[in-house]
Amino acid sequence: MSTDVSICRDVFSIYTAGHRLRAEFIRPRVNATKSARPALVFLHEGLGSIGQWRDFPEKLCAATGCQALVYDRRGHGGSDPLTEPRKPDYLHEEALISLPAILEQCGLEKHVLIGHSDGGSIALIFAGAYPQRVTGIVTEAAHVFVEDITVEGIKRAVETYETTDLKKRLTRFHGHNTELMFRGWADIWLSPDFRDWNIEEYPPDITCPLLVIQGKDDEYGTPAQVEAIVGKAGGPSRRMLIDDCGHVPHLQARDRVFSEMVNFISGLVQD
Numbered sequence: 001m002s003t004d005v006s007i008c009r010d011v012f013s014i015y016t017a018g019h020r021l022r023a024e025f026i027r028p029r030v031n032a033t034k035s036a037r038p039a040l041v042f043l044h045e046g047l048g049s050i051g052q053w054r055d056f057p058e059k060l061c062a063a064t065g066c067q068a069l070v071y072d073r074r075g076h077g078g079s080d081p082l083t084e085p086r087k088p089d090y091l092h093e094e095a096l097i098s099l100p101a102i103l104e105q106c107g108l109e110k111h112v113l114i115g116h117s118d119g120g121s122i123a124l125i126f127a128g129a130y131p132q133r134v135t136g137i138v139t140e141a142a143h144v145f146v147e148d149i150t151v152e153g154i155k156r157a158v159e160t161y162e163t164t165d166l167k168k169r170l171t172r173f174h175g176h177n178t179e180l181m182f183r184g185w186a187d188i189w190l191s192p193d194f195r196d197w198n199i200e201e202y203p204p205d206i207t208c209p210l211l212v213i214q215g216k217d218d219e220y221g222t223p224a225q226v227e228a229i230v231g232k233a234g235g236p237s238r239r240m241l242i243d244d245c246g247h248v249p250h251l252q253a254r255d256r257v258f259s260e261m262v263n264f265i266s267g268l269v270q271d
Helices: 056-064 090-105 118-129 148-163 166-189 223-232 254-266
Strands: 007-016 019-028 039-043 068-071 111-116 134-140 210-215 237-242
Touching (some): 007 056, 007 090, 019 056, 039 056, 039 118, 056 068, 056 254, 111 118, 118 134, 134 254, 223 237
Parallel strands (some): 134 210
Antiparallel strands (some): 007 019, 019 068
């Protein structure tokens, strides 16, 4: 599919659980007959935001003819700040409370969830709880349990944050949210209370097609995450393990990931 399609972006606010979230709709200017296509809902990583997806969402919209919703979760980007430490069930709260409210406010009944890292885990929880509401799922570097490599990777991230310009780079996207956002993410994943976190109960209830992507050099997880998701999925699923790729496949292996996502989404579309 061609990506030479005009795109319009609408920035707006979503209000859920008393908090304001920054959001964007990305809409390709295409034939009206394509308006019934499912929306792509982008769910960012634990340190992510709208801006950190770069131009990947709009390119995917142009290639598939689908509109997209991209939003900053609470404490990220331009959304309201966190006011308390994260709890071990914070991903469940995002998947089972925030995301349903967001989709309802935006009037999205059919959607493909595209989740990176924490966002991938959120997608799996939501789809397992509401299987009839999801047309398809793409996960990148999603976790369904905590591994030793995850803990060690986050410890290194904390050291990097404290000794390099990482905080400055994150501040470009998160502004005044940066410190609480980073500490909230790192502290909960390093907490002993989070060590037994596990969402392997959800994939068996996922009936829609599932594309599971992970870099073989992911510094936060092993292929055991992929095998657990694909092996337990209740619907058709496919794994994609990428050589010479770390935790951010849509940037580190952009062309291949983009092509795979376009093919996957195209297979879900019915004009």
